[in-house]
Amino acid sequence: MDFPSMDWINAFQEKCNTSENFSKATAWADTKVVLVMGSSRFYLKLYRGKIIDVMDYQPFSNALGYDIILRAELDVWQKILDKQNPFLQLAFLGEIERDGNMLECNRLHEALSVMVDEIMPGV
Amino acid sequence: MTTDHICEITGHYTVVDSTRIYYEECGSGVPFFCIHTAGACSLEFHDFMPLMVQKGFRAIAIDLPGHGKSYPVNWQPFQVMHEYAEFVWKLIGIISGGEKPVVSGCSIGGNMVTDLACYHSEEMLAALAFEGAAITPFYQLNAYEEPHACPGWHSIMEQAAIASSYKPLSEEKAAELRWMHRFSSQEVAVSDMLCWANHNVLDKVKNIRCPYLVVMGEADIFLSEELLDMTIAEIPDGLAEKRVGKKFGHYPMFEQPEALAQIVIDFLERKKVV
Structure with a gap:
């Protein structure tokens, strides 16, 4: 499976939706997350413990927008997939940019950590 | 968490500047x-304290x-480290009863030990800064003091602890490490980070005139060897040493208490403190 690709995002969605930790951390989420992976962008809709929708994200043609965006170059995401560095370290260093509604981003920090540190490397 | 030594640790209260302060201790000897x-809170040192007691210290x-x-x-x-440290120095004076102590601390505790050594080293046997330094640049987090400004603060704090520890970290240790960061309010924890x-x-x-050891774990993401080198460069008379420990991160007294105890005792013996 190519990374990044819609196949990869679909597999990621499936993993998230079978994770107890993800389910617990997003039990009261109603949040749109965009992952920017190099030149690829993916939209995820988190709602009540599940990712209920994923799609390729094109800012001009997507009327839903997003609440939280996580943006990094592909080599940085590769460090996550290889478990070289934890999410928070790369965020501290500015290699992964967290932006958008920061209240929502901080509120869902546990969920984002589970998605990035626990689930992504296993996709 | 091992529990076979917990019964040896007893809790006490004292009052400093009209403020009720709690501490734990075990053993007898040099404070x-x-x-x-x-x-x-003090729980972080429960695995380390008995090791110091075995070496003849009164661990506090x-x-x-x-x-x-x-x-x-x-x-x-407190939001200024020196003011924080001066308060703790009064506390140390009350508990040690005038006996010269060895003072150790980790992270902000390591920074506090370094501050104390700059001002009070002639009244200390040694200063041991774990995962701290003379300068530790970081983000200004003032905005996060109030819970409404950062509803997920405790998750961030706990994930930061896990991120800065050595891997692999067992699920049980990870759970305990997270729990150890649930002993202050968001306002206090953010203020610690401002310090x-x-x-x-x-x-x-x-100005440091006592033996000074700075220790950093190889997996710590909050420090660099460069900061440690800057810290010890100006300390006179060969009093200062640096160690980078294997297989631990930001919490050596919890991750590798025996290895840390060995580093400490080796240093104190060579400096003729014990």
């Missing part, structure tokens, strides 16, 4: 103080003001 990390771990069972001073957290970010005694370390 050996342990100062915990941001947002945590404090709950910093506003943490664990200690009240904050005037109901406000960390604004701490800078580089121009004072030349």
Whole structure:
């Protein structure tokens, strides 16, 4: 499976939706997350413990927008997939940019950590 | 968490500047103080204290003001490291009863030990800074003091602890490490981080007159060897040493208590403190 690709995002969605930790951390989420992976962008809709929708994200043609965006170059995401560095370290260093509604981003920090540190490397 | 030694540790209260402060101790001998990390409490040293007792020390771990069972001073957290350290120095004086102590601390505790050594080293046997330094630049987190400004603060703090520890980390250790960061309010923990970010005694370390050891774990993401080298460069008379420990990160007394105890005792013996 190519990374990044819609196949990869679909597999990621499936993993998230079978994770107890993800389910617990997003039990009261109603949040749109965009992952920017190099030149690829993916939209995820988190709602009540599940990712209920994923799609390729094109800012001009997507009327839903997003609440939280996580943006990094592909080599940085590769460090996550290889478990070289934890999410928070790369965020501290500015290699992964967290932006958008920061209240929502901080509120869902546990969920984002589970998605990035626990689930992504296993996709 | 091992529990076979817990019964040896007893809790006490004392009063400093009208503020009720909690500390724990075990053993008898030279006072050996342990100062915990941001947002945590004395529990962090429970695996380390008995190892110091075995070496003939009276091991004492404090709950910093506003943490664990200690009240904050005037109901406000400290936001300036030197003021924080001076309060703790009064506490050390009360508990040690005038006997010269060894003072250790980790993270903000390590920074506090470094501050104390700059001002009070002639009244200390040794200063041991774990995962701290003379300067520790970090983000200014003032905006996060109030819970409404950062509803997920405790998750961030706990994930930061896990991120800065050595891997692999067992699920049980990870759970305990997270729990150790649930002993202060968000306001106090953020204030601790402000003390960390604004701490800078580089121009004072030349005043240190007691043996000074700075220890950093190889997996720590909050420090660099460069900061440690800057810290010890101006300390005179060969009093200062640096160690980078294997297989631990930001919490050596919890991750590798035996290895840390060995580093400490080796240093104190060579410096003829014990």
